[in-house]
Amino acid sequence: MKVLVLGGDGYLGWPTTASFASRGDEVIVADNYLRRVLAQQTDSEALIETPLLPERARLFEQRSGHNITVEIGDLTEYSFVERLIRDYQPDTIIHYAEQPSAPYSLMSVDASRLTLNNNLNVTLNVVLAMVDHAPKCHLIKLGTMGEYGTPNIDIEEGWIDIEHKGRSDRFLFPRAAGSLYHTTKVLDTDLIWFYVRTFDLRVTDLMQGPVYGLTSPELDGHLDLLPSFHYDDIFGTAVNRFLVQAVAGIPLTVYGGGGQTRGYLNLIDTLACVKLAADNPAAERELRILNQFTETFSVLELASHIVEAGKLVGINVEVKSIKNPRREAEEHYYNPTNSGLVELGLDPTLISPERLAAMLEIVITHKDRIDPDRIMPRVKWN
Amino acid sequence: MKVLVLGGDGYLGWPTTASFASRGDEVIVADNYLRRVLAQQTDSEALIETPLLPERARLFEQRSGHNITVEIGDLTEYSFVERLIRDYQPDTIIHYAEQPSAPYSLMSVDASRLTLNNNLNVTLNVVLAMVDHAPKCHLIKLGTMGEYGTPNIDIEEGWIDIEHKGRSDRFLFPRAAGSLYHTTKVLDTDLIWFYVRTFDLRVTDLMQGPVYGLTSPELDGHLDLLPSFHYDDIFGTAVNRFLVQAVAGIPLTVYGGGGQTRGYLNLIDTLACVKLAADNPAAERELRILNQFTETFSVLELASHIVEAGKLVGINVEVKSIKNPRREAEEHYYNPTNSGLVELGLDPTLISPERLAAMLEIVITHKDRIDPDRIMPRVKWN
Numbered sequence: 001m002k003v004l005v006l007g008g009d010g011y012l013g014w015p016t017t018a019s020f021a022s023r024g025d026e027v028i029v030a031d032n033y034l035r036r037v038l039a040q041q042t043d044s045e046a047l048i049e050t051p052l053l054p055e056r057a058r059l060f061e062q063r064s065g066h067n068i069t070v071e072i073g074d075l076t077e078y079s080f081v082e083r084l085i086r087d088y089q090p091d092t093i094i095h096y097a098e099q100p101s102a103p104y105s106l107m108s109v110d111a112s113r114l115t116l117n118n119n120l121n122v123t124l125n126v127v128l129a130m131v132d133h134a135p136k137c138h139l140i141k142l143g144t145m146g147e148y149g150t151p152n153i154d155i156e157e158g159w160i161d162i163e164h165k166g167r168s169d170r171f172l173f174p175r176a177a178g179s180l181y182h183t184t185k186v187l188d189t190d191l192i193w194f195y196v197r198t199f200d201l202r203v204t205d206l207m208q209g210p211v212y213g214l215t216s217p218e219l220d221g222h223l224d225l226l227p228s229f230h231y232d233d234i235f236g237t238a239v240n241r242f243l244v245q246a247v248a249g250i251p252l253t254v255y256g257g258g259g260q261t262r263g264y265l266n267l268i269d270t271l272a273c274v275k276l277a278a279d280n281p282a283a284e285r286e287l288r289i290l291n292q293f294t295e296t297f298s299v300l301e302l303a304s305h306i307v308e309a310g311k312l313v314g315i316n317v318e319v320k321s322i323k324n325p326r327r328e329a330e331e332h333y334y335n336p337t338n339s340g341l342v343e344l345g346l347d348p349t350l351i352s353p354e355r356l357a358a359m360l361e362i363v364i365t366h367k368d369r370i371d372p373d374r375i376m377p378r379v380k381w382n
Numbered sequence: 383m384k385v386l387v388l389g390g391d392g393y394l395g396w397p398t399t400a401s402f403a404s405r406g407d408e409v410i411v412a413d414n415y416l417r418r419v420l421a422q423q424t425d426s427e428a429l430i431e432t433p434l435l436p437e438r439a440r441l442f443e444q445r446s447g448h449n450i451t452v453e454i455g456d457l458t459e460y461s462f463v464e465r466l467i468r469d470y471q472p473d474t475i476i477h478y479a480e481q482p483s484a485p486y487s488l489m490s491v492d493a494s495r496l497t498l499n500n501n502l503n504v505t506l507n508v509v510l511a512m513v514d515h516a517p518k519c520h521l522i523k524l525g526t527m528g529e530y531g532t533p534n535i536d537i538e539e540g541w542i543d544i545e546h547k548g549r550s551d552r553f554l555f556p557r558a559a560g561s562l563y564h565t566t567k568v569l570d571t572d573l574i575w576f577y578v579r580t581f582d583l584r585v586t587d588l589m590q591g592p593v594y595g596l597t598s599p600e601l602d603g604h605l606d607l608l609p610s611f612h613y614d615d616i617f618g619t620a621v622n623r624f625l626v627q628a629v630a631g632i633p634l635t636v637y638g639g640g641g642q643t644r645g646y647l648n649l650i651d652t653l654a655c656v657k658l659a660a661d662n663p664a665a666e667r668e669l670r671i672l673n674q675f676t677e678t679f680s681v682l683e684l685a686s687h688i689v690e691a692g693k694l695v696g697i698n699v700e701v702k703s704i705k706n707p708r709r710e711a712e713e714h715y716y717n718p719t720n721s722g723l724v725e726l727g728l729d730p731t732l733i734s735p736e737r738l739a740a741m742l743e744i745v746i747t748h749k750d751r752i753d754p755d756r757i758m759p760r761v762k763w764n
Binding site (some may be wrong): 078082109112113116117120121124125128132151152153154160162163164165167168169171172174175176177178179180183186187190191193194197198199327333381 | 460464491494495498499502503506507510514533534535536542544545546547549550551553554556557558559560561562565568569572573575576579580581709715763
């Protein structure tokens with residue numbers, strides 16, 4: 001299979017690239033290092049330094065024997081996206097190329113505009129180039145469970161049958177996201193759905209929960225091949241931030257009451273899910289939506305998992321509630337389904353004190369790189 | 383009341399400006415003539431030439447005694463929007479400043495990108511500037527009935543209560559629009575709803591059907607004050623196109639089966655609705671959605687109205703089905719409600735052979751300006 005990974009320098013993009021290349025797929029990876037630049041500008045650099053893509057690809061090939069083609073460019077420019085899709089004719093496009101931080105998206109007027117314009121323009125360029133040059137190609141788009149928000153009804157996989165006044169129809173599941181970043185993914189889905197039903201494209205939209213983890217089987221043991229692991233308040237996700245706080249001796253910062261419940265998954269499962277989606281493509285004129293998480297827990301439950309893991313490696317972890325910088329429900333109903341990927345064959349790697357402890361061990365070896373100033377929330381929208 | 387009209391050069395923008403100014407409101411109007419430029423570029427200029435905004439404002443003041451402040455600038459630039467909202471501190475912002483053509487939005491890659499970026503950036507700039515400089519201001523945003531598409535259930539006013547597996551919640555009514563232009567309005571609503579609920583803004587989103595008409599009471603009898611009336615396949619709306627075809631002796635071009643049903647309204651009612659919305663603002667943290675049309679009919683029914691009107695002015699009007707250039711259902715259920723504006727006091731001006739005949743009389747006086755090459759669809763997405 002020929003796979004084009006957009007946003008392949010990122011936390012998920014790089015291990016995804018390595019994962020497809022390792023099994024013998026032909027992989028082309030594109031990125032313009034936007035997240036690196038934004039991380040530098042906001043003093044939010046990753047815990048472990050990561051080489052640039054050509055160097056990573058070279059190191060990866062040295063160790064695995066598998067080649068990766070690197071294309072550096074700005075995917076908000078149509079001519080670049082068009083060239084990639086027209087000339088490479090991929091079977092599968094995996095689209096991660098978005099500004100991924102909720103706090104960043106609400107940091108300033110410029111950051112809000114950048115987030116909207118980057119995310120929507122890349123998505124539009126991809127579907128426009130598919131319509132013109134690769135209408136049979138399968139697009140796998142990274143959405144987010146955050147698109148749904150926290151509704152008072154069960155969350156289905158992207159679609160819902162509504163009965164209303166004696167008649168019925170099937171619709172996109174209603175969505176109301178908690179940040180501008182998450183809202184751009186709502187807009188992506190709306191936009192993609194228009195192109196799917198009007199131009200018969202085939203798309204899988206993966207509604208992913210917060211991911212955690214520092215490595216994947218293909219990258220294990222190679223420090224300079226690890227994904228970009230962020231632990232700061234802007235680019236770090238909840239579990240990863242807590243792991244670093246535990247190691248740094250900073251009490252885990254629970255936002256408000258800590259009852260916020262989300263669906264989480266291990267980085268290893270992200271890779272498994274994306275491969276399952278690629279190997280079982282959506283049909284023509286199908287927008288297939290899959291909820292991509294393996295288990296749900298509240299922030300307080302997550303914190304107690306980390307406390308348990310800390311004990312295994314001899315760290316005493318404290319938990320502290322701080323004023324919630326976000327506008328979100330701290331107690332809410334949350335019952336999302338995730339049967340689609342399980343039916344495709346996903347065998348989840350669930351959270352456990354042992355698995356978290358193994359991650360703590362890796363973080364411990366980088367303890368001197370931790371900057372405590374990057375932990376407390378620097379952006380508020382409450 | 384101080385009113386800021388964004389996109390005030392347009393078919394609706396200019397009569398809205400005149401309508402508020404005529405009743406003594408202080409009106410500031412902003413535009414960059416984008417629609418004029420696009421109309422020139424696509425050989426789709428209006429039937430009646432319209433002076434530029436400073437000249438229109440001067441002529442209007444001469445005749446009515448009411449001043450209008452004109453600001454020419456690009457509303458996709460945040461600094462311009464910020465200056466307008468911060469310095470004028472309007473009570474009401476009326477946001478019409480979008481690329482308004484469905485065929486244009488699907489004409490080329492560049493046209494698609496322009497439509498998405500223009501429409502979304504103006505909307506984002508407006509809400510960002512409101513958050514920072516005028517959080518109590520009431521935004522009236524022009525949406526479209528086209529956001530809903532043609533679902534198989536009754537269309538409510540923007541919101542729907544969903545019962546699902548024994549639980550219930552209230553959501554934005556599901557939407558699936560028929561063009562990229564209409565989809566940008568879906569995205570606008572999603573985007574605005576995020577800012578309303580997160581930053582306590584007050585917004586009315588008017589889901590308007592196709593508007594028809596050549597003039598309004600405040601502009602009547604002044605040829606150089608009339609709205610920009612488009613009759614071409616790109617910027618013309620259905621009724622207006624048919625009126626011109628009737629006068630030009632071109633059979634009315636019904637797309638496909640002609641069973642496409644929509645909610646229509648007279649330009650006079652658009653003005654009444656916007657004033658009702660302005661005089662009865664939404665509450666803080668309310669996204670009030672009102673369906674803005676007065677009656678529904680199919681394209682075939684519309685065509686027969688025009689045939690009847692033709693008889694009154696001695697024109698024999700023919701009707702001809704042509705291959706539908708759009709991807710849309712030609713037979714469908716359609717039952718939208720519109721009680722909100724009626725409850726606020728709207729007294730509809732319904733379509734009638736007499737009213738259409740009066741419009742035909744105006745078109746007849748401009749018969750020599752009609753270019754028949756602008757009638758047949760030049761853009762296809764089927």
